Amino acid sequence: MEVTRTLVAWCADWPLVAAGVPLDEPAAVLRANRVVACSPAARREGVERHQRRRDAQSRCPELVILDHDPAAEARAFEPVAAALEVLTPRIEITYPGACAFPTRGPSRYHGGDQALAERAAVLVDSALVERGPVRVGVADGPFAAGLAARRHRPVAPTRVVGPAARLRGDPGEGPPAVGSMSGSASGRSRSRPGSGSRPPERAPAGTAAARARDLVVVVPPGASPAFLAPVPVTVLADVDGAEETVALVGVLERLGVRTLGALAALPLAEVVGRFGAAGLRAHRLASGLDARPPATGPAPVEWTLSAVIDPPAARVEAVAFVARGLADDLHTRLAAAGSACTRLVVGAESEHGETHERVWRTEGSFTPLAIADRVRWQLEGWIDGLGHSALRPSGGLTRLWLAPDEIVPAGGRQLALPAGGPGMVDPIEAGDRAARALARVQGLLGVEAVRVPEWRGGRGPGERVALVPVAADDVTESRPASRPEWVPEPWPGWVPDPAPAAVHDPPLPAQVVDAAGRPVRVSGRGEVSRPPAEVVVAGGRRRAVAAWAGPWPCDERWWDPETHRRRARVQVATDGGPAYLLTVEAGRWSVEATYD
């Protein structure tokens, strides 16, 4: 039952810190119209993770909305990982914003876990340059260490918001088990009940070491199960967003198993019998063990794959394309041996011999897409390093290697059965093929060139679906916003079906005249001055109007003087030609869409 003693350094609200947003301003990062992270100021206003954009804005109208950009987050995290490299060469990046390393060697060198953790906190803090808070936790195993790091997050005591805040456990002050933690840490969380969720203020007279002590939680060796016991089971879903885990947590809660201690107290065999592999994992984590039994030994050398890049690549896209092939190759080989990779070393070498290596860890197992993502993140951080010109490679990249560091038996993922029937295609194969082709296109045209549709709420045909850029590796991920069910109800006042086949952005200028050749106007009461007789689109030829309907007035965002729009829409069918959706706004006509 040996568990690796691990240190986790965690930067709270990393997506916002990476975007350079001050944490005392309300801001949220959205992906597919849902909040993935929000600043403490926004949390105080009631913004939560998984909220829809409208709900978040309704709670906090001045909310600054940012797009989710994992690559930029990883790039910004590179200096943090680099700062910790003076402690140990084996920094594992769990995801941008959190990294971990085993403490066994470094702890002895620096004089104990507490000293090491404080040193790590000082290093990360100086790398962050006051941009955001950092927390460090040391415990047996990465799961407990991660919780120790997060648990210390200051939250306004009267308001429990968001899943992240639930990490605190019961709304009362520190639960009994916390007493086993280092005294200074739990004492601090009590002494600052009113600090809200602001980043921790630096005590003006305090030394760097005293500040660092405030940022650190060390769970003594062997005390992890007691530390974990009062924590609610929902943290399992927060740590690992996999569908199975979320469903498992839901069932556990309904069964009355609400804390990790209660889960750990259940007999392992019964949990596995009921919940299978996901239950085994959860039970091990709750008991303070690693998610899997420890690997029997280091990965054999022959798994390491490397590729020579010729000519040397200066752009990340070109390397990402190579990485994709390498990742596919590695995955195929591992799958053939019934194995999967959970920790991976990604390395690259420039033409002048500089090398860059990072260890990446994942909670599940690495898919080829996930590997290619990590390569892209790491190399973007290295090549476009933030202001660390000395650390950047001086030439193009010539070699890339992937070395699996921890190999486990594959979880036995059930692939979809090949679809039957003529013309049906294997969905996984088709998706992989498309992702590879898009990686190539992104290498040619840049990352922004590839866009996928996403449903949004809206009235106009161009507002109901938005195009968002996508990394080639994400294109086959499940994207719920690309399904029509994402917007359950039509908005009142929307343009009725069928939708136009061409939507013009920006709208094309148009002229609409009546039978006498005078411009048609729409009054404030929504009446046309004369029936339209002819339209001219974008300076083209005159087309006679065969039939028309409208005007349908539309008064949007009247509460906001800057984005307020008042317009009227008219449908027009021309003789023999296309039908148009015309918009008149401030007396000016334009073609919003063409029914081509």
Place this chain on the structure above:
Amino acid sequence: MARVEAFAGDPVNGGADPTGLPRVRGLGGTAGGAAAAVSRAPAVEVGPARLARDRCLPVLPALEALVPGPGLRRGTTVGVSAAPGVAGTTSLALALAAGASQAGSWVAAIGLGSLGLVAAAELGVALERLVLVADPGRDREGWAPVVGALVDGFDVVLVAAPERFRPADARRLVARVRERGAVLVAVGGDLPGERSPLGLTVTAARWEGLGHGWGRLEGRRMTVEAGGRGEATRTRRAELWLPAEGGGVGAAEALATPIPLQAVRDVGRSA
């Protein structure tokens, strides 16, 4: 235990699980991984005989009358255009891709910057498998490699403005499409210097439902003619509702005598 295995062996059991139990994807370690590897092998190569319909991408039922054979033959180019002064090219191209898209194929569109995505969804294109690629620019050299890369990975590639290709590039592209088994839909006509094996032309289109100050666009009655080379030489013609009322594509009943209907409407309007 038996219960868990029942779920594990039932991958089609969708997200809505009435018991509320978490879906457990298999328990076996090594066996599962090996099974995964086996099912990834290209099963298509195994069969001794390959039926003609296996080499086709399905089309919507309403469009079956327009294509020779059971669907769009893989490895070919389809030109979609409209007679002068008639609209409907974009809708027809989307409808053509919809059948394959519903069957699980991925669709890429390039150069169609103003594509109406709601319309695409209504006509039956699965948006989760649709990717739009930005215009590679005015530069004619930029188009061929990008479209070539897309043809490698997508079953259906919609390309706007085929006149942007040089004839030499178009010839190479057609060869690549044939080799990869994709279907290239050229929106707006044939590729320069190439005559598509199948060409669809909108010859007449008329919107229904719109009056003079009343009503709304409801559906469009469209006449499409198909011609081409080889098995598509014989001209086919179909009357379609594209879009049909409420979205989608429907076959229109042959309208033998449209004139009386027209007359009744005119009387109604002038009244």
